[in-house]
Amino acid sequence: MGYGVTMGRWAPDAAIRLERAALELFSEQGFADTTVPQIAARAGLTTRTYFRHFADKRDVLFLREREFPAVVSAVLADAPGGLTPVDLVMHGFDAVARDGFDDWREAVRARRRIIRSDMHLRERELLKSSALAGAIEGVLVEHGLEARDAALLSSFGVLVFDAALDSWLEGANDRPLHDVLRETRDRLGRLTG
Amino acid sequence: MGYGVTMGRWAPDAAIRLERAALELFSEQGFADTTVPQIAARAGLTTRTYFRHFADKRDVLFLREREFPAVVSAVLADAPGGLTPVDLVMHGFDAVARDGFDDWREAVRARRRIIRSDMHLRERELLKSSALAGAIEGVLVEHGLEARDAALLSSFGVLVFDAALDSWLEGANDRPLHDVLRETRDRLGRLTG
DNA sequence: CCGGTGACGACACGTCGTGCCATCATTCTA
DNA sequence: TAGAATGATGGCACGACGTGTCGTCACCGG
Incomplete structure (x- = not known):
């Protein structure tokens, strides 16, 4: 594709x-x-x-993620109106989680195992997450959110998404990523009061 | 020193x-x-x-941060009891913010300017933040927090700290980092509901 | 039929990062 | 005090990384 x-x-x-x-x-x-x-x-x-x-x-391991920032931006661009900023961000991840992950869990898991085996690959993964956050931040700014709030919220969203992805991969069952995403967000909400 | x-x-x-x-x-x-x-x-x-x-x-730009994970771990280790996990983490950053930053703002700013000028340096900075989160996560696990909660909370804390550091450096006035830290945490709390 | 386009091959080159051994001032030991 | 041990540095060789540049060759459009 x-x-x-x-x-x-x-x-x-x-x-x-x-x-x-x-x-x-x-x-x-x-x-x-x-x-x-x-x-x-x-x-x-x-x-x-x-x-x-x-x-x-290192870059060869992130071929599948190249379109990721653009896809998330597009999803957020035509999201239903009336959402709070944080719900808008989580809606974007929800949409991505429903489409392109649940059928590729073993492939994603194999790639993640390689990345976790070498510090330099982990480093690159962090940069890719940061780039994703940057794309989301841009959309939020276009939606009128103040710059600092957009930066904070996009980083928060990527944090939740990455943590949810870890839980989803480590778990034995194949619970849909969408559910893990919601549970992770709730868990962090309870932790931070 | x-x-x-x-x-x-x-x-x-x-x-x-x-x-x-x-x-x-x-x-x-x-x-x-x-x-x-x-x-x-x-x-x-x-x-x-x-x-x-x-x-x-790249590593030469992060000499000053080598002791950082150990320092934060030590501060958290003998923190006052009775704190919620999130307050414990923020307390650690508070202590560090009071001691070693407000007198070095221009030095930190110069270093940050160099790091932001090159993607590879930004990448290394993200890895250093991740290492800091890992150290905090270890302390939280020792305090009895469940593994996944510790990972989430330590990442959350580092997110707030890094964002606060950015605000503190970008601002024209020399507001103490401690205040910016609290304001950033409140701001994110309001955003995420 | 022919010039443009664009991916690939081939080569040279500077830089990065490491393994290995020598040097030499200080410190320890007898 | 003489000699051994220690440990940071110098020097050298080497493989790997990443880039600039040019040439080749299939396809495409006029």
């Missing part, structure tokens, strides 16, 4: 092949002991081509 | 000199256009010695 209908001249799945090769190699030998030339070779491409699709060695 | 009285055989301030050289060079030419050999040369040391004091090129 995301690719046009005509699909160019060359195999249009270079980034996908690189991502699959990287996931395999990182699982087999670990992130630190895998080199970019190894990833490119397994995908049938060259090192230079790898760096055309991904900014660095 | 932090160094013993005897102070070793060699100049004991190698890390400090490297930090000062890095701050100068990053301000003069930017982070990306500064090389580690340049930093080491200005500090009168070699590249190899730089990497004995700092894990990588």
Whole structure:
């Protein structure tokens, strides 16, 4: 998804092949002991081509999240009116949680296991969450919220979402992410009084 | 501070000199256009010695925060009893805010300006905040809080602290950080209902 | 049929970060 | 006081990372 209908001249799945090769190699030998030339070779491409699709060695693990800020922004843009700011943000996460996660729990879990195995990958994950918060913050400002409130609230929303994602992945049952999201938000509300 | 009285055989301030050289060079030419050999040369040391004091090129900007997780943990460890978990966390930040920030606002501001100028430095800053949250989470678990609540609450506390630090630095007046911290916590409380 | 477009290959290069050993001033020990 | 131990630094080599640049080659449009 995301690719046009005509699909160019060359195999249009270079980034996908690189991502699959990287996931395999990182699982087999670990992130630190895998080199970019190894990833490119397994995908049938060259090192230079790898760096055309991904900014660095870590970036390949976040291919699926590239559209995430734009998607959340779009969902928030045409949300039902009359919501309080915090409900608007949570509504955006609700919509995303319903669509694109419950069918991919094992894939998300495998990716999360790799990320948690290396500090540098965890670092990049934090930056991606921050970028998501930035996108939400922009929408909130457009909706008239004051800048500082928008920054606070978007960070709060991402905090709840990330924590809910962790609970959802760690749990044995396959409770829908939507439910975990609500429970996490309530739990934090009780904690902070 | 932090160094013993005897102070070793060699100049004991190698890390400090490297930090000062890095701050100068990053301000003069930017982070990306500064090389580690340049930093080491200005500090009168070699590249190899730089990497004995700092894990990588970014780490030199976070020398002052190394003791931060341990300090916050210590403050929380002997906090007055009878506090709710959230008040315990905020009490720790209060204590730190009173001691080590209000006299160094310009220094903190200069460092923050450099960090905000480069995505890679912002990324490292997020990791440091996450490490701080991890330390707080450990203390909360020791106090008997359930694991998931401890993770949520420590992240919440760091969110408030980082946002308050931003407000404190951006403001023109030199309102004590302690006040900004309280105001930020109240503001987020009103936003999230 | 032919020039433009755009992804990929190939090469060179500077920087990053680490392993390894030598140096040398201080401190400890006999 | 002589010699051994300690520990921070210097020096060197090396693999990996990430980028600039040019060339190649399939497809597309006039």
